[in-house]
Amino acid sequence: MEKNTYFNIAAVERDTGVGKDTLRVWERRYGFPTPIRDVHGERLYSQMELEKLRLVQRLMNQGHRPGKLMALDMSALSLMLNVQDVSIENDAEIIAILKKHHTADLHRYLNNLLIEQGLARFVTESLANMNTQIGDAWMRGRLAIFEEHAYSEQVISLLRSAISQMGFEVVAPSVLLTTLPGEEHTLGGLMCEALLALNQVSCVNLGAQTPVVEINAAVRAHQADILCLSCSAAYPKNQLLQSLTELRNLLPESVHIWVGGQGVPRTKLPVGIKAIRAFTELAITLEAWRDK
Amino acid sequence: MEKNTYFNIAAVERDTGVGKDTLRVWERRYGFPTPIRDVHGERLYSQMELEKLRLVQRLMNQGHRPGKLMALDMSALSLMLNVQDVSIENDAEIIAILKKHHTADLHRYLNNLLIEQGLARFVTESLANMNTQIGDAWMRGRLAIFEEHAYSEQVISLLRSAISQMGFEVVAPSVLLTTLPGEEHTLGGLMCEALLALNQVSCVNLGAQTPVVEINAAVRAHQADILCLSCSAAYPKNQLLQSLTELRNLLPESVHIWVGGQGVPRTKLPVGIKAIRAFTELAITLEAWRDK
DNA sequence: TTTTATTTTTGTCCTAGACAAATGTTGACA
DNA sequence: TGTCAACATTTGTCTAGGACAAAAATAAAA
Secondary structure: OOOOOEEOHHHHHHHHOOOHHHHHHHHHHHOOOOOEEOOOOOEEEEHHHHHHHHHHHHHHHOOOOHHHHHHOOHHHHHHHHHOOOHHHOOOOHHHHHHHOOOHHHHHHHHHHHHHHHHHHHHHHHHHHHHHHHHHHHHHOOOOOHHHHHHHHHHHHHHHHHHHHHOOOOOOOOOEEEEOOOOOOOOHHHHHHHHHHHHOOOOEEEOOOOOOHHHHHHHHHHHOOOEEEEEOOOOOOHHHHHHHHHHHHHHOOOOOEEEEEOOOOOOOOOOOOEEEEOOHHHHHHHHHHHHOO | OHHHOEEOHHHHHHHHOOOHHHHHHHHHHHOOOOOEEOOOOOEEEEHHHHHHHHHHHHHHHOOOOHHHHHHOOHHHHHHHOOOHHHHOOOOOHHHHHHHOOOHHHHHHHHHHHHHHHHHHHHHHHHHHHHHHHHHHHHHOOOOOHHHHHHHHHHHHHHHHHHHHHOOOOOOOOOEEEEOOOOOOOOHHHHHHHHHHHHOOOOEEEOOOOOOHHHHHHHHHHOOOOEEEEEOOOOOOHHHHHHHHHHHHHHOOOOOEEEEEOOOOOOOOOOOOEEEEOOHHHHHHHHHHHHOO
16 A cells, blocks of 8 residues: 555654654754655655654664664664574464464463463463563564554453462562553563462552652552562663662661562662562562561 | 652643643743743642643533633632532542552452442442542542552452453454553453443453554454544543544544543544443443444 | 763753644624 | 624644753773
8 A cells, every 4th residue: 555644743753652852853863754844844754754763663672772773774674673583483382373363362372371380380481481572573573562462461361360369368478569650561560469379478569650659658558568569671770770779768678679570680779679580589589588 | 748749841741631832832821830940940840730730621621721721720620620519528438448558458349349239330330430539539639649559450450350250152243442552541441341241242452552553453453343442531632533533544434433431522523433421321332333 | 890980872851933723703694 | 593604813733943961882990
């Protein structure tokens, strides 16, 4: 479809997530995108420019910087997305299933895995694995956003119903679970909740994006022993460290702070913050807490 | 006493849905809001200004024009909304329960309601009601963010497990459910999914924030008959309308588009878009679709 | 190697002007 | 009295560059 449709700057912001100010300053500095203008001098972006913007976005997520990317053309960009890609031929099984767009099949597949392996193994092995594969496929542009959404929703739904069906006697500690502002991904937290539930721990899950002062208030109101934060790779490292030190200062020392996810930096974590670097560590850390 | 917290212009845009350009031009023209400035001359909006902005927004949704509203003070504005009648003195029961910060109690309360009333009544009456009460309490600062989060999470969890436990024979139509970029609230969509499930409709739920072009691709991939969008009051009206017209152009006419939630404007919906103005309308609209 | 200081890059804010799209008002005419 | 066109006002969003802090990269020191 060789449609000559053009998009105004607001539409481009909606579709790509790149702000208007940023689009204008990119044009000024890097000479891309260079939209044509309508009769009133307003920018009109072409379909092609939109596509290139999406490529740029994906590469920026991988750590590349806009200044370098803008100079390249589309073919160079898509080449960059696929270099060092060993697994380009054999997609993971989960990707193939997602590509069929058959929700019932997907549900059945995940459910079977869960039943077969049990919740603990399902979370620590299968899910952890699939998540990285899907993150990878998405970065390479081999998986559409909506396909990733479909996966997340299905997993979340599965975990939630598993957790709520799990009757258990609640024992200490009391755990409060959430993510920091700007972090929308709740899947990691939910996986954490599932693993904790297997250890008779009942979480207060606040979902995503709770402001720091609110987290403080929530921990105190719920008299939580442990605050558990999850944070994905894209989360700004600096912001994370600042929030963590602020939280550490606000909360009494008796409250432990655990932080997990791909976004946890290797070094320089403030004192009094415990990094959970793999889901298998969770049970161990919990045991350590119980042994005081 | 967090009265001394201020918000930068980006935070105000996120919270109220009023764009940065609009905020600046309102200040220039009407003298409201008049934020103080930080050391670098950047705007800092007070809590009060935020509250007044939210009132203004609600009244604008009712058809009032900004020029008139800005001149009025808060008491005059809330008088126009005639909201003070119910909730100012006697908090709703749900608010009281939330304030106790006892998750098990909250869960029990909601669960009892669900069992007692059945899913349909629970969603269309109790939940719809509680949601507005909580939205109200939040706007007035009578409910902390973390308390609202705790409520949402609990309800979402409850609905999800109800839906997943509901075995039913799937019949047409095929419905795809999501929210537009910038709209994070998935509760409305989930309520919708629950009601549809009661009518043997199985939804493909993509969760929150699917870009317009991705929605188009998803509808086609899943061969959905109906696209169902939900959108809360704070969502920018203009952005909604533009996204809707874009979607209407992208999708074939045979695909119906339904949009529900507090954010649906009273007037000027593009042709080919069906507004669902109350949850009770959903079953009726569905019936109408089946009768072709 | 790790830590600290310096430079470059990059996103977001600023002002103030312009103008079209939406809405309100007026007046002519049936 | 109601309808429709013409005109007036209101309102949101665009424009251009300039400015500057936060983030990232690089260099220097421990």
